[in-house]
Amino acid sequence: MTRDSRSSLAVEFLRQLGEAGILAGRTLKNFWRRPWERNIFLQQLEEIGIRTLPVISLTAAFGGLVFGLQTYLGFHRYIGPGSEAYGGPVISLGLTKELIPILVGVMVAGRVGSAMAAEIGTMKITEQVDALFTLGADPNKYLVVPRTAAAVLMLPCLTLFGDIIGIVCGFVYNVTIMGVNGTIYLRNTLLYLQLWDILSGLIKAAVFGAVIAVVGCWQGLEAEGGAEGVGRATTRAVVISSICILILNFFLSKFLPA
C-alpha cells in the first residue's frame, strides 16, 4: 500500500467518523424537540423489542447452557468434585455483565440494524428522504430519533430478559442435568450476584442500542447507487455496529465501576 493510498484511507475514515458523529449529535439534540414521532417510536418498540424476543430467547438459552457447561467442567476439573455449586455466581456474573449484553447487541445489530439500513437506504435512493424534507419533516427527527430512542429503551429490556433466561438455563444444566446441589448453587448465586452487576450490563446494552440505531440509520442515509448500494449499506451497518459493540464493551467493562 502506497503512502498516498494510506493517507486517503485515513482521510476517508476520519470523514466517515465525522459524519457519524454529526448524525449522533443531531439525533441527541433532536431528542428534546417537539413534535415527537410517537407512532414511529411505538412501531420501533415493537420491531426491536417484541419481534426480537424469540431470537434473544434462543441465544440467551444456549449461551446460558454452554456457559453452565464450561463452568461445571472448570470447577469439576480444577477444584474438584463438589465444587461445581460455586459455579452459580460465576455463571450469573459472566452472563449479566458480559455475555448477554454482547449477544443481545450483536443479534439486534444483525436483525434490526440491518433492517434500519435497508429501509432507510431504500427510502434514500427512491427520494423518499428528500420528500420528507420538502413536506416539513426533518429526516433526522422523523427517521433517526424514534429508532434510536426505541433501541436505547428496548436493548436493556431484552438484556434483562436474556439475563433471566441465561441464568435459568445455567441453573438447569448444572442442577437438573448434572446433579449439582441446587440449594448451595442458588445460595451462592444470590450471595455474590449484586444489583450493580445486572445494572452495568443494562447500561452497556443501552449504549449498544444507541450505536446500533445510529450506525444503521447513518448507513441507510449514506446509501446510493440502487439496490447494490442498499445491500452494501446493510452489510456495513451490521459489521460496523458489531465491531463497535465489541470494542465499546471492553472500554465500558474497564471504566464502569466493578
Next chain:
Amino acid sequence: MIRITDLEKSFGPKKVLRGVNLDIPTGKTTVVIGQSGSGKSVLLKLIVGLMKPEQGDIFVGDLNVTALDAEERQKVARKFGMLFQGGALFDSMTVGQNVAFGLERYCDLPANEIRGLVSESLDKVGLRGIEGLMPSELSGGMKKRVGLARAIAYRPEIMLYDEPSTGIDPIRADAINELINLLKNEFGVTSIVITHDMVSAYKVADRIAMLYEGRILETGTPAEIRNSTNDVVQQFIHGRAEGPIRNW
C-alpha cells in the same frame, strides 16, 4: 422572484453546475431544459434546500436561502412543493396518508378538513377515491400523480416539477400540463419545471432556460427559444442526433 447567482455544485471531481445564473419571476412558469445528466434535478434540489452549493446564492424574495442553517432552511421549505421524478411516495403509508403528510405538518387543521383536502387534491389529478390503496398497488404514472396531489395539497407558493410528464401517457401528461397552468392562473403559483419533453415545455412555459455544460446557455419566451440562432438550442429542441451537442 427567485434569483440564482453564480451557482456551482460538484460531486467528487465532476463539476455539474459551473456558475448558473437564472431569474425566476413570481407567478410565472419557468421551464429548464437540458440533456439527461446536465444537472437539472440538482438545480431543483439546490433551490428547495436538499443540497448545499459550493458557490453562489439563491434568493427567495429578499432571503438568501443558501446562507441559512438546516433548521431555518426547513422553515423556508414550507413555501415549496416538489414533484419528484418517481413520485417518491412513502411506501409504508396509504395514498391518503401520503397526501395528508404535508398538510398535517404544515397546516393546523382538524382531521375532517385534512380528509377533505386530500380528496380534493386527488380529484385534481384524476384519482378520486384511492385513499386506501398502498403505493405498491399503483402504476408508475399513478404514483407520479399521487406525488403531485401530495405536493399541491398544502398550497405551496412555489412548485418544483422534476420531469412531470416522464413515464405518463400523452393524455395524462397533457392533463398535468393543464394542472400546472391552472395552479399558475388560479392561485398565482410560481413554477419551475424540469423537462426534456418539448411539447410539455411549450405548453406550460412563460420562459424557457436551457442548461448546457453546467451553465444557462439561453433564456427566453417559448417563441424566442424556438427562433434561437444558437445551434445547441436548435439541436436540442428538435431532438437531432447531429450537431454540436456530444451524443455520448
